[in-house]
Amino acid sequence: MLELKNISFQVPAGGADREIVRNVSLTIPDRKLVVVTGPNGGGKSTLAKLIAGIEKPTEGRVFFQGEDITDLSITDRARRGIAFAFQQPVRFKGIRVLDLIRIAAGTSLSAADACVYLSAVGLCARDYVDREVNASLSGGELKRIEIATVLARKAGLSVFDEPEAGIDLWSFRNLIEVFERMREEIRDSSILIISHQERILNIADEIIVLKDGAVQKQGSREEVYPELIGDAVSGTMRECEGRTRALGMEAGDRC
Numbered sequence: 001m002l003e004l005k006n007i008s009f010q011v012p013a014g015g016a017d018r019e020i021v022r023n024v025s026l027t028i029p030d031r032k033l034v035v036v037t038g039p040n041g042g043g044k045s046t047l048a049k050l051i052a053g054i055e056k057p058t059e060g061r062v063f064f065q066g067e068d069i070t071d072l073s074i075t076d077r078a079r080r081g082i083a084f085a086f087q088q089p090v091r092f093k094g095i096r097v098l099d100l101i102r103i104a105a106g107t108s109l110s111a112a113d114a115c116v117y118l119s120a121v122g123l124c125a126r127d128y129v130d131r132e133v134n135a136s137l138s139g140g141e142l143k144r145i146e147i148a149t150v151l152a153r154k155a156g157l158s159v160f161d162e163p164e165a166g167i168d169l170w171s172f173r174n175l176i177e178v179f180e181r182m183r184e185e186i187r188d189s190s191i192l193i194i195s196h197q198e199r200i201l202n203i204a205d206e207i208i209v210l211k212d213g214a215v216q217k218q219g220s221r222e223e224v225y226p227e228l229i230g231d232a233v234s235g236t237m238r239e240c241e242g243r244t245r246a247l248g249m250e251a252g253d254r255c
């Protein structure tokens with residue numbers, strides 16, 4: 001279980017500090033798939049980085065399996081069982097895909113075993129195990145390899161930041177199945193996915209909406225999802241009506 005208690009994060013911005021995460025308290029319980037969603041710039045990736053230890057909070061504490069991990073490094077948090085797939089994965093010159101998956105799994109997996117993880121994200125494994133994780137990989141390939149490494153970690157907490165970004169429709173369908181399978185198999189672990197995708201929101205046990213750095217809504221999918229869809233539809237209609245007026249069009253005309 002992961003617990004964030006009153007987490008705030010400020011960055012220096014032109015003389016004054018800007019608070020991009022504001023007093024966030026939340027829990028990611030064991031055996032749950034939690035999805036964090038919300039508008040662009042709302043602080044989701046920053047929150048994921050605060051969990052993984054890439055950023056340190058200005059205020060508040062982070063607890064994992066009951067231990068205060070606020071002052072632990074990225075490596076120590078990874079050792080405790082936190083795995084993180086970046087929104088924009090990094091490339092590693094000179095490292096093969098197979099090596100990366102072996103490092104993630106923490107064992108000398110056979111190529112065949114590593115291929116299981118690559119196949120899970122829709123890659124034809126044989127074509128990829130010996131490729132270098134360098135600039136020759138496309139954005140979508142890199143993203144899927146990164147997700148495969150998190151699957152191979154079998155971590156206590158797996159965090160995926162916008163796993164859908166840059167992934168084609170076919171691989172995305174596959175990915176949803178992977179998450180659903182992960183969710184069925186989770187025992188003492190939990191999954192946190194940051195996403196804007198309805199299909200991912202649809203498989204969540206709990207949904208957290210982060211807006212302007214603060215938790216706006218938090219609850220079960222049954223509670224939050226209908227409100228979220230309602231807000232999105234009425235927001236679009238409001239925007240549409242405003243634009244119709246601004247263009248001097250009649251209500252009902254297409255904007």
Ligand SMILES: Nc1ncnc2c1ncn2[C@@H]1O[C@H](COP(=O)(O)OP(=O)(O)OP(=O)(O)O)[C@@H](O)[C@H]1O
Pocket residue numbers: 011020038039040041042043044045046047087
């Ligand atoms: N190190 C930083 N210095 C200054 N501003 C930052 C820093 N990191 C993030 N921000 C700003 O904080 C806000 C939140 O960024 P963040 O990447 O967490 O948003 P997000 O919710 O993940 O958005 P998206 O949906 O577009 O991925 C943005 O306005 C971003 O520009």
Ligand SMILES: [Mg+2]
Pocket residue numbers: 044045046087161
């Ligand atoms: Mg983000």
